[in-house]
Amino acid sequence: MINHEWPLFEVFVRAKxxxxxxxxxxxxxxxxxxxxxxxxxLYTRRNEGVSIWVVRSDQVAxxxxxxxxxxxxPSGDKVYRHPxxxxxxxxxxxx
Amino acid sequence: MSTFEETIARDQRVEPGDExxxxxxxxxxxxIAQHAHSEIIGMQPEGEWITRAPSLRRKAILLAKVQDEAxxxxxxxxxxxxxxxxxxxxxxxxxxGRQKYSSIFNYPTLSFADVGVIGWLVDGAAICxxxxxxRSSFGPYAxxxxxxxxxxxxxxxxxxxxxxxxxxGTPAQRDMVQDAVNRWWWPSLMMFGPPDDASPNxxxxxxxxxxxxxxDELRQRFVDMSVPQAEALGVTLxxxxxxxxxxxxHYDFGTPDWDELKRVISGDGPCNAERIARRRxxxxxxxxxxxxxxxxxxxxxxxx
Numbered sequence: 497m498i499n500h501e502w503p504l505f506e507v508f509v510r511a512k513x514x515x516x517x518x519x520x521x522x523x524x525x526x527x528x529x530x531x532x533x534x535x536x537x538l539y540t541r542r543n544e545g546v547s548i549w550v551v552r553s554d555q556v557a558x559x560x561x562x563x564x565x566x567x568x569x570p571s572g573d574k575v576y577r578h579p580x581x582x583x584x585x586x587x588x589x590x591x
Numbered sequence: 592m593s594t595f596e597e598t599i600a601r602d603q604r605v606e607p608g609d610e611x612x613x614x615x616x617x618x619x620x621x622x623i624a625q626h627a628h629s630e631i632i633g634m635q636p637e638g639e640w641i642t643r644a645p646s647l648r649r650k651a652i653l654l655a656k657v658q659d660e661a662x663x664x665x666x667x668x669x670x671x672x673x674x675x676x677x678x679x680x681x682x683x684x685x686x687x688g689r690q691k692y693s694s695i696f697n698y699p700t701l702s703f704a705d706v707g708v709i710g711w712l713v714d715g716a717a718i719c720x721x722x723x724x725x726r727s728s729f730g731p732y733a734x735x736x737x738x739x740x741x742x743x744x745x746x747x748x749x750x751x752x753x754x755x756x757x758x759x760g761t762p763a764q765r766d767m768v769q770d771a772v773n774r775w776w777w778p779s780l781m782m783f784g785p786p787d788d789a790s791p792n793x794x795x796x797x798x799x800x801x802x803x804x805x806x807d808e809l810r811q812r813f814v815d816m817s818v819p820q821a822e823a824l825g826v827t828l829x830x831x832x833x834x835x836x837x838x839x840x841h842y843d844f845g846t847p848d849w850d851e852l853k854r855v856i857s858g859d860g861p862c863n864a865e866r867i868a869r870r871r872x873x874x875x876x877x878x879x880x881x882x883x884x885x886x887x888x889x890x891x892x893x894x895x
Binding site: 501502504521522523524526527530537538541542558560561562 | 606608609610655658659662665666669670672673677678679731734735742881884885887888891892
């Protein structure tokens with residue numbers, strides 16, 4: 497049997513100039529062109545966007561939830577990367 | 592304590608890749624699918640009036656509203672797919688009667704006043720139900736609800752404005768509004784589900800923070816909101832027991848016909864068969880379009 501299910505696409509919308517594209521959801525479409533048209537009709541019916549990206553969901557690589565700890569741990573003990581790690585006398589201005 | 596339990600206890604959101612109990616996943620898929628189906632089936636009762644709208648303005652508004660319902664259904668199917676559900680499969684379950692949708696859409700829309708009353712009462716009840724769901728524990732569902740709630744506000748206001756216009760018209764038009772209110776009031780109260788002591792899944796849904804308020808709590812909130820709106824409109828809500836209770840600081844109201852709700856949910860409402868037949872027909876009629884679009888896409892981009 498032929499599978500007539502259209503592939504899934506993730507949709508990203510730039511709400512206005514100066515902002516990043518943000519993930520808003522997903523939709524089904526036969527190809528990228530149709531995905532863009534559907535995304536416009538589905539996610540920007542009220543001027544919510546000035547630009548849209550679509551990407552096939554099966555093309556998105558994601559960090560896995562199971563490895564979350566090991567994956568993000570390396571930054572955990574590097575407190576010296578934050579400005580608040582350094583003590584500066586209150587009398588020093590603009591720093 | 593598992594990571595899932597910790598997330599719930601800290602009132603954080605559960606996200607798709609997270610570990611979660613199988614029962615939570617199943618409950619979420621069932622609830623989101625049922626909600627999505629309701630939006631899609633919900634296009635039908637009002638959609639029937641698009642070609643018969645009394646003016647171009649009302650027609651454009653109704654068209655936009657019904658298009659929103661389609662959009663809401665799609666936001667929700669999108670959320671269900673993050674849990675591993677498959678959109679096509681969910682539609683098949685709906686058509687085969689293996690998944691449900693809101694009982695309210697099994698009532699007929701007999702006059703154009705029904706379009707107004709659906710906006711005011713049915714969408715009003717939906718808003719009462721949905722606003723707390725914006726804080727539901729499953730992230731994609733909560734985010735879909737935020738979008739939906741923003742758009743529902745237009746739905747309710749256009750309905751109320753339509754009714755105000757009709758109430759300023761002829762006696763016959765005012766009668767149409769009152770008749771529609773008489774028919775939709777009780778089914779709207781039933782939208783909140785069975786009373787708390789007869790709602791077996793509620794406790795678990797509250798514990799998992801999928802639900803934030805009980806059915807009876809939300810029903811009371813809806814009644815309290817609707818009474819002054821009915822007064823402002825000049826219609827009578829068809830409940831002789833409706834009265835302000837100064838002690839409780841809430842309106843007392845009568846008991847909906849729970850047997851009717853059971854009958855409508857189990858498939859024996861006025862329009863159940865018609866709604867499903869229509870959905871099945873739309874799916875069948877669209878099959879060649881889906882196949883053609885897929886064949887065209889395959890032709891343009893040869894498979895690697």
